[in-house]
Amino acid sequence: MIEVRGLAKSFGDLRVVEDVSFVARDGEITGLIGPNGAGKTTMFRLICTVLRPDRGTTLIDGIDSQKDPLAARRRLGVLPDLRALYTRLTAREHLRYFGELHGIGRSELAARIEELVVTLRMEDFIDRRAKGFSRGQQMKVALGRALVHQPHNIMLDEPTNGLDVATSRAVRDLLRRLRAEGRCILLTSHIMQEVAALADRIVVLAEGRIVLQGAPADLRRATGLNDLEEIFMAATQEAAAQPALAAGE
């Protein structure tokens, strides 16, 4: 479970995240959505501890990520927006590198990699160097890299960005499987249909603040709107005038 409590972050005079609190529960997919510049990426970076908040805390399975960032990171698997692969390493070497960074033993790591190769359908390119990989192949390696240590909490930034229909569907199926295993999944996406189809709870971020959060049914009830895109537009356009709107909490 990821519990965010009153997170705030500024860069100089620019306040990027202001007093953000929400919970991403185990066995659920939580969608974090917001317009460009809403602070989603900064939120991601704060949760996965590469940025330090000015105020507030994040608990990863009850571990305060400020006090014990290494323990928190061990329980997190992160798929960043930039897949950023090492072009001279093979897909297998990527998975091995990140598995070793998590301290997984050699034989166990080999078994996990084989498992991921099958799960993510990487058989064709697992021993090829990453240079020249298609977007789909890059995403699969990055996803494998995030899952190799079998984290209980998984954060995905735009997981289907730039993927074809078949690969996007495969990713969505995988996320449902991970949810069914009881893992906590936090994802951002610009594709409202995807969030609507996957998310058990939605957090709408605008101008660094939460303007709406709750289960999709609660959001529909609270706003009187049926379409998630309409709900999103209404919430973000009112963000400047309306401090925060909570639903279903």
Added chain:
Amino acid sequence: MTMYATLTVFKKEMVDHLRDGRSILISMIYPLMGPLLLGLMFLFVGGGMRVNEGAPLVVPVVNAGNAPDLVRFLERGGATMQPLFGDARSLVSGGRAAFALILPGQPAPAGESPLQVRLITNPARVDSIVATSRVVELLNTYQRETLGGRLRAAGLPAEMMSVLNIEQENIGQAAGPAVILLTMIPPFLIFTLFTGGVHVALDATSGERERGSFETLMMNPVQRYQVLIGKLGATMVFTLMALGVQAIAFWVMLHSVPQESLGLVAPPSILRLALIVSVCLPLVVLAAATQLLISAVTRSVKEAQTYLGLLPLVPGLAGMVLALAPVRAQPMLAAIPTFGQTLLMGQLVRNEAVSAVFIGITGLATLTAVALLLLVGFRLYEREEILFPQ
């Protein structure tokens, strides 16, 4: 876990960069350029001297008919007279004659006043240096023998004309042009130390940040200092590879070129070569730490490239200055990293004795500088900005 994470980062960087053509080119091929350049200099300079020393001595001469005794003596000494027509100075300066021997304009009366002889030389040309020295030697012999004959004719011992009987013994590794060429080796080694691992340092920090993979790396359960040490290790290995390649290439070059003609008594032994490399070891860490630090504080790969390109010039220039204006190795100078090592390497390649205290001070001072650099590096790596392109 501390060592394991560092080793994991180190291993990854090694595999990654051993597959990178630029890293290999800079650490394995570029270091060959120095020995190749110096070898060519040895070949051209040494080859020129050897040809001149073995070849018949041709003496371009003006007014040969006015000193028949001297000309006959020179011919008996193996010289061939080549009458010179036109302006001797312009013929020599234009390279059409190695030198010119100008004899008096009028026939000289035998045995009275000294014979007026003029040599026009051009020391900028190797063939001129060698041929001139052979002619001067012949002229001196002619003078000694003629004077000896006159003294004997007057009933005096010929030894009367000698005040000193000079014997010279060279106990150094080299003399003449070889000394100059040997003193160029330390600056080449220093330059290589500051370039050998540069691409690894650049790519593993600035490059990784620009590609976004640095951020992904730091999302894992590793301390930033562990990452820095892992990357430092890989940079050091590539620097060591460059140093090793260059040291071996210098050794091979010095054992393959015609050293005797240049004045090289014996090329450095393997032991001396190992000592030179050992003296450089603290600099390997210093160079790698400096490169990583520069890559970390600069905003982009291009900016880092600019500074890292200039970095080897600082210690390299000090070495070049030392080659031209030798400085005595004093303990105070040992405390200046790179300068102390340049002095030491100079002594080692010239086969001079080196002081253990000097070596100790040099190593300690350099390692202290490394410790300070790493402390700064650890602090810099804790900054948030280190992860994101600016």
